[in-house]
Amino acid sequence: MEGNLNNDPAGVEGCAVPVRVKKKAKADSSVIDVSGIPVGTGALTIIAGPCAVESYEQLLETAKAVKNAGGVILRGGAFKPRSSPYNFQGLGEAGIKMLADVSKQTGLPFVTEVMDTRMVEFVAGYADMLQVGSRNMHNYPLLIEVGKTRKPVLLKRGMMATIEEFLLSAEYILNQGNENVVLCERGIRTFETTTRNTLDLSAVPMLKHLTHLPVIVDPSHGTGHRWMVPSMAKASVAAGADGLIMEIHYKPEEALCDGHQSLSPDEFSLLMTDLKKVAKAIGRDLL
Amino acid sequence: MEGNLNNDPAGVEGCAVPVRVKKKAKADSSVIDVSGIPVGTGALTIIAGPCAVESYEQLLETAKAVKNAGGVILRGGAFKPRSSPYNFQGLGEAGIKMLADVSKQTGLPFVTEVMDTRMVEFVAGYADMLQVGSRNMHNYPLLIEVGKTRKPVLLKRGMMATIEEFLLSAEYILNQGNENVVLCERGIRTFETTTRNTLDLSAVPMLKHLTHLPVIVDPSHGTGHRWMVPSMAKASVAAGADGLIMEIHYKPEEALCDGHQSLSPDEFSLLMTDLKKVAKAIGRDLL
Amino acid sequence: MEGNLNNDPAGVEGCAVPVRVKKKAKADSSVIDVSGIPVGTGALTIIAGPCAVESYEQLLETAKAVKNAGGVILRGGAFKPRSSPYNFQGLGEAGIKMLADVSKQTGLPFVTEVMDTRMVEFVAGYADMLQVGSRNMHNYPLLIEVGKTRKPVLLKRGMMATIEEFLLSAEYILNQGNENVVLCERGIRTFETTTRNTLDLSAVPMLKHLTHLPVIVDPSHGTGHRWMVPSMAKASVAAGADGLIMEIHYKPEEALCDGHQSLSPDEFSLLMTDLKKVAKAIGRDLL
């Protein structure tokens, strides 16, 4: 590693942690404010919503279910990065506006993905938090552009990114003056094929050890199976995550994407009860 | 896949589960008896002890610490598979006899690794449970040999073994008539280098979904860092593991191997209290 | 895989090849024209130049060396995707203009990377071929934008992209009407650490089997070691690649990036002689 990096002997061998994301002391941890909802206080922040915005009804009904069960931030994709050009690509700008509407109606701030430097200003005009997805963790012009806003950024780990590269990508954002970054472990690519990705929960204590930034987990993309989400969500809380982001759909079987990994409102509600118990067992709570 | 394999549509796409390890119904789960200590009842079985047997004093003091804190099975290596021929290879037969002595003194049954088909009979004459380590998960003559005994077998996942291969290796043992197999997730090899391996906790719900065999986790080898063990042990319990196997050393800083990932007696004792809380939060308990 | 994909039984199990990149018959192969230099005719196209444009002198001297040794396209980065925000990021627009100047002086067409949708029009105004780098293989807005130009595109495989994802990313470009795509294997990320990446040469025959697009190899990034480049370049030719892209620097020991994997002019010249022999041994030649 070249440049302005400190390799703290109190860190981890072989991982240079850049200066702005680096933890300065054991208790050093940042709290990120998402339009009034904090991430990183110790109480867990639960983010939920559909993979993609499909229609006003779908979004509103799902958002109500999220709120009823105790979710505090709404997620939903309007610009969708899809491996195939022939798959549903999202509703685009219309989807962003639906998210803003439903957010106002329900009182839930929302996070949504931005994939193109040209769209950052537009999306930042509506969203409470900008997501940089896994496929764009190495997209440095995009990191710089979201770094120029002062919006909170949800930065997902690239499916092929080391912990060191993940922290360097966060550093790109902080280096532009935007310190409102939340890191998200969402599974890495390995040889194993029974799960969509391999959820690397050890990244939670590792990142909490190295950086002051909050760390959340996405057990939906991490596993790719609806029935695995509750186990891995509970495990994420026990591992010390500051929050979770999960896919919920009011009718999972009709979802245009990722229905197989989306919880129904009832499943989500049940899970929230269980998560509260696990949080309390480790001396924490849900927000 | 050739041969006598059923691919259950209620299983997981792309994974053929062999007949003897395959779960027959949702509630189908085996309990393995290790000289009176059950694995798989719902209550968690905690296995702990040193990486390697180094001396009688080291083993006895560590075993007492394990017992005092609530551990129910002792672990300890006498035959050590080491990457380098110049590393400490274990005390061999003398180590096995020390384990048997300390086991008698403390009342803790013990599990120890066997690496060579020629040693199975000897080790099985002393040990309460035989461990087949990660590096030998694909050693079929060894699997057949431990399958011919009726001793419980702790089968560790190969560091680059798929879930399907892991189940096929268990099938080798059951196919010899020995149904007393406990599976152990201990981390897989990925591109990430800050941890020794990547602990694949999603393997826990996946294996519980596919097989009736109990599943435990080794957070010591899975992470390679002592300070990560508590987080990942709690996460393993929350994910639904039937038990844990952990490295404890009465003086970690003096350990001949793996001291950096071994807990001290005090750390282990503290962790046991925390594990009990997490277990209760998900409606379970420690044994 | 959803949508408009054909899974040819004459293809490869488990890999759906999208329609526009799909090979229609055994002899079906496209030739891409890069300002008069063809890629895919059977004769090998050698692309070479510095990792990054550093100065006019460095670029001109290196380009002359490339030409003298028989290279037919110049490479050079002006916009550099760097893991750390504190590393040299390239000369930007000034670098693009230097490339255009040196290209005119030497008569070598040039290929250079574009990372940002906002810069595609500018770069396409100068470059003979646009490179989409490994880190942007999943950057769909960028793929669409280069697809809207009619410039040849050098698409590098993502460092953890499957063959299927690689082909789907190419399909994004063709789907916009730009059929001038050359695929480049440049190494994938694995657990092995002695090399920068693991150069997957089996991707060459696999891609030639599945798609009509030309396939070239980058042995410089694929290995990360100057002394390995000749062996792997020769192996790439023997494996059936349609060309090579290599890093050459007139003074490797003074390079601002990737000097350790750049050949000197003399090493490159020597290698070209050897490559010609290997090409002839398999019934081909260099351009």
Next chain:
Amino acid sequence: MEGNLNNDPAGVEGCAVPVRVKKKAKADSSVIDVSGIPVGTGALTIIAGPCAVESYEQLLETAKAVKNAGGVILRGGAFKPRSSPYNFQGLGEAGIKMLADVSKQTGLPFVTEVMDTRMVEFVAGYADMLQVGSRNMHNYPLLIEVGKTRKPVLLKRGMMATIEEFLLSAEYILNQGNENVVLCERGIRTFETTTRNTLDLSAVPMLKHLTHLPVIVDPSHGTGHRWMVPSMAKASVAAGADGLIMEIHYKPEEALCDGHQSLSPDEFSLLMTDLKKVAKAIGRDLL
């Protein structure tokens, strides 16, 4: 790494090369004698034969085809390591005796796999070269046992083994006094699924750089596709391998295992002609 290892600054960063396998000078390279057939002289040693011995007729006819085309060592498995206990496990001792018979008839020395420490003496009584397979590269008691013989050993890289671990496993054998070790790259496990493994050809120049031991390649297991074998065999030669080991079957469509990756006699014969040309292009030849 502990112990008796030298990390040569002329080696590769991050890889400690153990003393007995370590290259002492640029020209330092061992020649291994396999009952009169050398490996490592510069001229390439071609080893070929069926995946498994199935019958006397199959073995004899295949061996004749190997010899006619210029192969100099016969391969064939009698003890087969199979992922599933329900797959064909080989003919065992009877297979070893068939190999010895056919070897005598054709004059081709033979190499065959040994998987069990208890069988080393028996197999060494017949075979000209002992193979330690990929799944047993970490089987240290087996390495020690073959190290106690003076038979040449063909050591295959574990599918999950780093270059450093591969060299350490070879060191186990040399450390017992048996210096007759040939290393074999046969593909590593990655995320890619269109090939059976990812053949890591960069291992060839890397190993030749670090060790004096000869290095050969197995393009049959490395790819898992018959139609890819010729390309990757030629690439292996161009990369600098000291030989090849390939699966040939007199009737591939009837093979009991690995028929899809076995060449027919005609395909093998054609390939040998091509390999000779590539070898000459790099200043070498076939034996």
